[in-house]
Amino acid sequence: MTLILIRRELLDNLMTFRFAAATFIMLLLVVANTFVLIIDYERRLTGHNDAAKMHQRQLQEKITYSAGMDRLSADRPPNPLSIFNVGFDKRLGNEVQVSHGVVPSLWDGYMHGSSNPFMDMFASMDIVFIFEVILSLFALLFAYDAFAGEYEAGTLRLVLTHPIGRGYILFAKYIGAMLCLLAPLLISLLLAVILLTTSTSISVNTDDFLRIGGIIFTSVAYLSVFYLIGLLISAATRRTSTALMLSMFVWGFLVLVYPNVILTVIPRSEAPDALRTSAFNRIESIWDTFDRERKHYLVTDDFPGEDWGYELRGWGSRSAYFWDNPRTLMYTYNSIMDFEGFGEEDEPKMPHAQKHFGFLGAQTIDAAGRTWLIRKPALEEIFIQPANVERVWLKLSPVGLYDAATQAWAGTDLLGIRDFFHAARQYRQSVINYLYDHKVFESRQWFAGDKGAADWSGLPQFSFQRDDISTNAKRALPDVCLLLMINVVLFIVIFLIFVKSEV
Amino acid sequence: MWHITKREIYDNLNSLRFALTTVLLLALMVTNAVKHLREHPKRVQRYQDAVTESLNHLTDRADDSLYTLAQYGPGNFYKKPSLLHFCANGGESVLPDVVEVDKPPVFMTDAEGNRLLEGIWSLSYPDANLNNKDVGPNVSQVDWAFIIGYILSLIALWFTFDAFSGEREQGTLRLMLANSIPRHTVLIGKFLGALLSISIPFALAVLVNLLLISTASTVHLTTEAWGRLGIIFSLALLYTSLFVALGLLVSARVQQSAVSLMILLLTWVTLVVFMPSTLASIASSFSPATSFDEFWKQRNPIQENLWDKYKEGRSSKSVDRRLRAKSEFYTENAEREERWQEEQLKYRTSQVHRARAITSISPATLLQHLMARFAGTGFERHLQFVENTQRYARQLREFVADTDRADPESLHILGVREGMSKKPISPEAVPRFEDTLNLNRDFNTAAMELLLLTLFVLVLLSGAYLAFVRVEV
Numbered sequence: 016m017t018l019i020l021i022r023r024e025l026l027d028n029l030m031t032f033r034f035a036a037a038t039f040i041m042l043l044l045v046v047a048n049t050f051v052l053i054i055d056y057e058r059r060l061t062g063h064n065d066a067a068k069m070h071q072r073q074l075q076e077k078i079t080y081s082a083g084m085d086r087l088s089a090d091r092p093p094n095p096l097s098i099f100n101v102g103f104d105k106r107l108g109n110e111v112q113v114s115h116g117v118v119p120s121l122w123d124g125y126m127h128g129s130s131n132p133f134m135d136m137f138a139s140m141d142i143v144f145i146f147e148v149i150l151s152l153f154a155l156l157f158a159y160d161a162f163a164g165e166y167e168a169g170t171l172r173l174v175l176t177h178p179i180g181r182g183y184i185l186f187a188k189y190i191g192a193m194l195c196l197l198a199p200l201l202i203s204l205l206l207a208v209i210l211l212t213t214s215t216s217i218s219v220n221t222d223d224f225l226r227i228g229g230i231i232f233t234s235v236a237y238l239s240v241f242y243l244i245g246l247l248i249s250a251a252t253r254r255t256s257t258a259l260m261l262s263m264f265v266w267g268f269l270v271l272v273y274p275n276v277i278l279t280v281i282p283r284s285e286a287p288d289a290l291r292t293s294a295f296n297r298i299e300s301i302w303d304t305f306d307r308e309r310k311h312y313l314v315t316d317d318f319p320g321e322d323w324g325y326e327l328r329g330w331g332s333r334s335a336y337f338w339d340n341p342r343t344l345m346y347t348y349n350s351i352m353d354f355e356g357f358g359e360e361d362e363p364k365m366p367h368a369q370k371h372f373g374f375l376g377a378q379t380i381d382a383a384g385r386t387w388l389i390r391k392p393a394l395e396e397i398f399i400q401p402a403n404v405e406r407v408w409l410k411l412s413p414v415g416l417y418d419a420a421t422q423a424w425a426g427t428d429l430l431g432i433r434d435f436f437h438a439a440r441q442y443r444q445s446v447i448n449y450l451y452d453h454k455v456f457e458s459r460q461w462f463a464g465d466k467g468a469a470d471w472s473g474l475p476q477f478s479f480q481r482d483d484i485s486t487n488a489k490r491a492l493p494d495v496c497l498l499l500m501i502n503v504v505l506f507i508v509i510f511l512i513f514v515k516s517e518v
Numbered sequence: 519m520w521h522i523t524k525r526e527i528y529d530n531l532n533s534l535r536f537a538l539t540t541v542l543l544l545a546l547m548v549t550n551a552v553k554h555l556r557e558h559p560k561r562v563q564r565y566q567d568a569v570t571e572s573l574n575h576l577t578d579r580a581d582d583s584l585y586t587l588a589q590y591g592p593g594n595f596y597k598k599p600s601l602l603h604f605c606a607n608g609g610e611s612v613l614p615d616v617v618e619v620d621k622p623p624v625f626m627t628d629a630e631g632n633r634l635l636e637g638i639w640s641l642s643y644p645d646a647n648l649n650n651k652d653v654g655p656n657v658s659q660v661d662w663a664f665i666i667g668y669i670l671s672l673i674a675l676w677f678t679f680d681a682f683s684g685e686r687e688q689g690t691l692r693l694m695l696a697n698s699i700p701r702h703t704v705l706i707g708k709f710l711g712a713l714l715s716i717s718i719p720f721a722l723a724v725l726v727n728l729l730l731i732s733t734a735s736t737v738h739l740t741t742e743a744w745g746r747l748g749i750i751f752s753l754a755l756l757y758t759s760l761f762v763a764l765g766l767l768v769s770a771r772v773q774q775s776a777v778s779l780m781i782l783l784l785t786w787v788t789l790v791v792f793m794p795s796t797l798a799s800i801a802s803s804f805s806p807a808t809s810f811d812e813f814w815k816q817r818n819p820i821q822e823n824l825w826d827k828y829k830e831g832r833s834s835k836s837v838d839r840r841l842r843a844k845s846e847f848y849t850e851n852a853e854r855e856e857r858w859q860e861e862q863l864k865y866r867t868s869q870v871h872r873a874r875a876i877t878s879i880s881p882a883t884l885l886q887h888l889m890a891r892f893a894g895t896g897f898e899r900h901l902q903f904v905e906n907t908q909r910y911a912r913q914l915r916e917f918v919a920d921t922d923r924a925d926p927e928s929l930h931i932l933g934v935r936e937g938m939s940k941k942p943i944s945p946e947a948v949p950r951f952e953d954t955l956n957l958n959r960d961f962n963t964a965a966m967e968l969l970l971l972t973l974f975v976l977v978l979l980s981g982a983y984l985a986f987v988r989v990e991v
Contacts, residue, residue, distance in 0.1 A: 033780055040784050048796055054803040106656065121653070131866045132645045136609035136897060137798030137873060138658075148791055156780055256680075257534070259776060263676065263783070264538055271668055276546065279553050279660045402654040409655055429653055 024191025045203035066127035078464030102427030118387035158245025243505035294393035352462035376456030423491035526711025543723035551730035554604035591639030600894035608896025678765025680775035763978035793880035801873035
C-alpha cells in the first residue's frame with residue numbers, strides 16, 4: 016500500500032509544470048555557472064603558478080642567504096572545490112612570507128598581484144549558493160499544496176477511508192516529493208561534475224569525489240528541511256493560497272532577510288583594546304631584550320666598534336630594521352646584507368662578522384618563537400572568537416548551517432585556510448633546521464656572494480596538501496547532524512499535527 | 519479608473535500580505551537607521567582625525583621651506599564619508615578610502631647615512647587590504663539598496679501575482695469586464711493600485727527611518743542630501759513599478775495564480791539573485807588580470823634608463839648642470855612612479871567598467887549602481903575622489919613652481935635644495951585639498967542607466983497591456 020501511495024505521489028509531482036520548470040532552471044543555472052566558475056578557477060590557478068614562479072626566480076637571483084630569506088614565501092594554490100563553495104578561498108591571503116624572524120600567521124598573508132581587488136565588488140557565485148536559493152524555493156513550491164491542496168480537492172478524505180495509518184500517508188508524501196526534488200539536484204550536480212572532470216587543468220582525486228559526495232548529502236538534508244517546513248505550513252493552514260503566501264514569506268525571511276540582517280542586529284563584538292595593547296607590550300619587551308643582547312654582543316666581542324655590519328666596505332647593500340604592526344601584533348627584526356665583493360682590508364673582519372651573524376640568527380629565531388607564544392592566543396581572541404560568535408548566529412537558520420557544512424566539506428572554511436598557514440609554519444621550521452644543519456648563519460654566504468653564491472637547490476621546497484577527507488568530515492559533521500536533527504524534529508511535529516487534524 | 523485603483527488599494531489594505539509587508543519593511547528600515555547611527559559618527563570621526571593629521575603635515579612642511587614642501591608634498595588624502603551611506607553601501611569595503619602620498623625614495627646614502635640621491639613625493643593608490651584579514655562571515659549590508667533591490671521587488675511580485683489570475687479564478691474579472699470599461703483602464707487601475715499599496719508601507723518605513731536618522735544629534739542631513747533622498751525614493755518607485763508590471767504581465771497570461779507565482783518567483787530569482795553575479799563572473803573571465811609579474815617587467819627597464827641618463831649628467835663639470843640632472847632624475851622618477859600607479863588603476867578600472875556594463879542587463883544591478891551614484895558612494899564616487907586628488911596634486915605642484923618662479927634669487931631647479939627658493943612661505947597660501955561631490959555630474963552620467971531602467975518598465979508595461987488585451991476571460 017505504501018508503495019502505491021509513493022508511486023501516486025511521484026507520478027503526481029512528475030507530471031506537473033513545476034517539476035519541468037524546476038529541472039530546467041536548475042540545469043540552466045548550474046551548468047552555466049559551473050562553466051564560468053571553471054574558467055575563473057583556471058584563471059586563479061594561472062595567477063598562482065605565475066606568482067610561485069616569480070617567487071622562485073626572485074629567490075634564485077639572490078646571491079646571499081640573508082637577502083634570500085627576505086624573499087622566501089609560501090603560495091596557496093586555489094582549491095578546486097571552491098567551485099562548489101568559494102568560502103574564504105578568494106578572500107584570505109594566498110601567499111605568506113617565510114622568514115626566520117617571524118612565525119607566519121593568517122594575518123601576515125597577502126594576495127598576490129594578479130587579482131583585481133575591485134572585482135570583489137561584484138557578488139561572487141558558487142554552486143552551493145544556487146542550491147541555497149533555488150532548492151529551498153523548489154522544496155516549498157512542491158510542499159505548499161501537499162495537504163492543503165488535497166484537503167481542498169477532497170481527495171485527502173478519500174485516501175483516509177482506506178485502512179492505512181496516517182503516518183504511512185505522510186511518509187509516502189515525503190518520499191515521493193523528495194525523489195522528485197532529488198532528480199533536478201542530482202542531474203545538475205552530475206553535469207557539474209562531468210564538466211569538472213573534462214577540464215584539463217582541474218585534477219579531481221578520490222578524496223575530492225568523496226568530498227563532493229558529502230556536499231550532495233548535505234544538500235539533500237537541506238532540501239529535506241525546506242520540504243518539511245513547507246509540509247508543516249501546508250498541514251497547519253489547510254488553504255493553498257494562505258499556505259503559498261506563508262511559504263513565500265518564510266522563504267524570503269530564512270534565505271534573504273535573516274542571513275543578511277542578523278549580523279547587523281547583534282552588536283559586533285570588538286575585542287578589547289586592552290588585550291591587544293598588553294599583548295603588544297609583552298611582544299615589544301621581548302624584542303627590546305633581543306635588541307639589548309644584540310648590542311651587548313657587539314660591544315663585548317673581540318672586534319672594536321659597535322657597527323652590526325663590522326664596517327665592511329664592499330660592493331653591495333645593507334639594511335637592518337625593526338618592523339612592527341600593532342594591529343596584527345606583528346614584530347620582527349630583519350638584517351640584510353647583500354655584498355658582491357670586498358676590499359683587501361675587509362678579510363680580517365670576516366670571522367668576526369660570521370660569528371656575529373651566527374649569534375644573531377639564533378637570537379632572532381628564539382625571539383620570534385617567544386613572540387609566537389604570545390601572539391597565537393592573542394590573535395585567536397582578537398580575531399577568531401568574535402568571528403565564531405557571528406558564525407553561530409548565522410547557523411540559527413538552515414541556510415547558515417548548509418553553507419557552513421558545505422564549506423567544511425570543500426575545505427574552503429576558515430579552518431581549511433588556516434591549515435595552509437599551519438603548513439607554512441611547519442615549512443619555516445624545516446627551513447630553519449636546514450639553516451642550522453648547514454651552518455648557514457655562520458657561513459660567509461649569509462652576507463656575501465664573492466666566494467660562491469648561496470645555494471638554493473638544497474633548501475626544502477614548500478608544498479601544500481589539503482587535509483584528507485576525514486578532517487573535512489570531522490569539521491562538517493556537527494552541522495550536518497544539526498540539519499538532520501531539524502529534519503527529525505520537523506517530521507515529528509508534522510506527524511503530530513496531521514494525526515490530530517480532522518479531515 | 520480611480521474606482522478600480524481605490525478598490526485595489528482597499529482590497530490590499532485588508533490582506534495578510536499588507537500587514538506582513540509593513541512589519542518586514544519597518545523592521546528592516548529601523549535596523550538600517552540604528553546601524554547607521556551607530557557607525558556613522560565613528561566614520562566621520564576617523565575621517566576628521568585623518569584629515570587634521572594630514573593638514574598638519576602640510577603646514578609643517580610649508581613652514582619648513584619650499585624645498586621640503588616640494589620634496590615631501592602634502593599628507594595623505596582621505597575620502598569624505600557620504601552622508602547617505604545608509605542608502606547604498608556601494609561595496610565600500612573593497613574600495614580604499616585613501617590616496618597615499620609616497621615618501622620620497624632614497625637611492626643612495628653614504629656610510630654615515632647622509633642621503634646623496636633621493637626622490638620626491640608621488641601619488642599612490644593602495645588597495646583596501648583590510649578585507650583579506652577579515653575572518654568573519656561574508657554578508658551583505660542592510661542598506662536601502664538591499665531593501666529596495668531584493669525585498670521591495672519581491673513584495674511587488676507578491677502583491678501582483680494574482681491580480682488577474684486570482685480574479686479570473688473567482689470570476690470577478692468577467693463581472694468587471696461586463697461593465698463598459700476599456701481594458702487598458704482596468705490595467706492602469708490595477709497597476710496604480712498595486713504600486714500605491716506597496717508605496718504606503720514603503721513610504722511609512724522610509725519616514726520612520728529618516729525620522730530616526732535626522733533627529734539624531736550626531737548626523738546632519740543637508741538640503742542637498744534631502745534632494746538626493748528624493749531622487750532615490752523616486753528611483754525606488756520606478757524600480758518597483760518594473761516588478762509590478764512584470765507581475766501583471768505574467769498574471770494576465772497565466773490561468774492559475776499558483777503557477778503565476780511560481781513563474782514570477784523563478785524570474786525574480788534569475789533576474790535579481792543570479793544574473794548580477796553570473797554576469798560579473800562572465801565579464802571578469804573575459805579579461806585576465808595582468809599579473810604582477812608583467813607589471814614588474816614593465817617597470818624595471820624604465821628604471822635603468824633613468825639611471826643611465828642621470829649618470830651622464832652627474833659627471834658634468836658645471837654645478838648647474840649637475841643639479842639639473844638631479845632634478846630631472848627626481849621629477850622623472852616620481853612621474854614614472856605615478857604613471858605606473860595610474861596605469862594599474864586604469865587597467866583595473868576598465869575591467870570594472872566592462873563588468874558593470876555587462877551586469878547592467880539586470881535591473882537589480884542597474885538599481886544598485888544608480889543608488890550608489892546618488893548616495894555618493896561606490897565605485898564612481900571613488901574615481902571622482904581619485905580625480906580630485908590628482909587635480910589637487912597638479913595644483914600643488916604648480917603652486918610650488920609659481921612660488922619658486924616669483925623669487926629672483928632662486929635657480930629654479932625644482933626638487934633640489936640648492937636650486938630652490940629659500941624664502942619662507944606662509945602655510946595659509948598653500949592650496950588645501952577638499953573632497954567634493956557634484957550632483958550635476960552624477961545626473962549626467964546616470965542618465966543612461968536611468969533611461970535603461972525606464973525602458974525596462976515601459977517594455978514590461980506594454981507587454982502586460984498586450985497580454986491583457988488579447989486574453990480571453
